[in-house]
Structure formats: C-alpha cells, structure tokens
Amino acid sequence: MPFWFFGFATILGLTRSGYDPFRDAISRLGAQGVTNALVWQLGGFFTCGVLELGFAGALWFTFRGPWMAGLMVAIAALLATSAAAPMPTPLHMIAGLLLFACYALIPFAAWRQFRRLPEWADLSRGSLVVGVVLVVWFLMQPIFDPDRLGLWQRAFLVVALGWQVIVAWRIRRLARRSPASA
Numbered sequence: 701m702p703f704w705f706f707g708f709a710t711i712l713g714l715t716r717s718g719y720d721p722f723r724d725a726i727s728r729l730g731a732q733g734v735t736n737a738l739v740w741q742l743g744g745f746f747t748c749g750v751l752e753l754g755f756a757g758a759l760w761f762t763f764r765g766p767w768m769a770g771l772m773v774a775i776a777a778l779l780a781t782s783a784a785a786p787m788p789t790p791l792h793m794i795a796g797l798l799l800f801a802c803y804a805l806i807p808f809a810a811w812r813q814f815r816r817l818p819e820w821a822d823l824s825r826g827s828l829v830v831g832v833v834l835v836v837w838f839l840m841q842p843i844f845d846p847d848r849l850g851l852w853q854r855a856f857l858v859v860a861l862g863w864q865v866i867v868a869w870r871i872r873r874l875a876r877r878s879p880a881s882a
Contacts, residue, residue, distance in 0.1 A: 729784075
C-alpha cells in the first residue's frame with residue numbers, strides 16, 4: 701500500500717496544474733470540484749483502504765491479537781470514508797484526523813505485542829520510538845504552518861508507512877520460513 705499510495709499521489713499530483721505537494725493536502729487530489737476527483741477517491745483512498753485491509757488480515761493471522769489488526773481495520777475504514785466523503789466535507793476532515801491518529805497509535809500496539817515475541821523483539825524498541833515520533837508529529841499539526849500541510853502529511857506518512865513496510869516484510873519473511881507455508 702505505501703508504494704501505491706505515494707506513487708499514485710505523486711503521478712496524479714504532477715498531472716494537476718497548480719498542485720504543490722509541499723503546500724497542498726493529499727486530499728486535495730480528490731477534492732470536490734477538482735477535475736477527475738474520482739480518480740483519486742477510488743484509485744487513491746479506496747484502493748489504499750482495500751490494501752490496508754489485506755495488511756490487517758496479515759496482522760491478524762500473524763499475531764491473533766485485536767489491537768494491531770483492529771487499528772488497521774479502522775485505517776482501512778477511514779480511508780474508505782475519505783473516498784466516500786471528499787474534501788472539504790466535515791466527515792472527510794474528521795476521518796482524516798482519526799486516520800492519522802490510528803497511524804500514530806499502531807506502533808504502540810505493535811510494541812506491546814513485539815516485546816513478548818522473540819522473533820519480533822528487535823522491532824519492539826523501534827516501534828516504540830516510531831510511535832512517540834508520530835504522536836509528537838501529530839500533536840504538532842495545529843501549530844504547523846498551514847501553507848505547508850502537504851509537507852506535514854507526507855513527512856508523517858513516510859515514517860508511518862515506512863514502519864508498516866518493515867513490519868510487512870518481516871511477516872512475509874517469517875511466513876516463508878514457517879512449516880505451515882511449505
């Protein structure tokens with residue numbers, strides 16, 4: 701999902717006249733009244749929601765715990781909500797805030813789970829650090845220059861989705877080694 705999200709947003713942003721990724725929110729790609737807004741709503745938010753739902757399933761089957769998988773299901777639902785209620789609707793704004801909050805909290809849920817499992821213990825402390833960084837970054841948003849919202853969002857998502865990629869790679873690597881996958 702992270703590769704699709706950033707790749708699609710970049711390509712679509714480059715094709716939109718006047719769109720500035722450092723200034724403009726990602727949601728502006730599908731804002732009401734924007735030419736071809738549905739392209740981002742379906743190809744960006746909705747598709748990413750479906751991909752995040754797949755990651756939620758991988759987390760559930762790997763850990764059988766409700767917190768990480770539950771937060772990922774919430775993230776998928778919030779992305780779908782963002783697709784259904786384009787910017788600048790109040791529902792979109794609330795979904796966006798909750799989405800970023802869930803992305804900030806999931807590394808804490810992972811930290812709690814990882815520290816109990818030997819094959820994941822090395823990612824435990826890093827998950828805690830990522831969670832702290834994301835919560836601090838999330839709380840800084842109201843004081844961030846509004847003309848740089850795109851930068852704030854992208855920096856946050858690089859950290860959040862980068863962490864997600866590392867976890868997904870570990871899940872895949874461990875699944876390949878498990879006797880059940882043979």
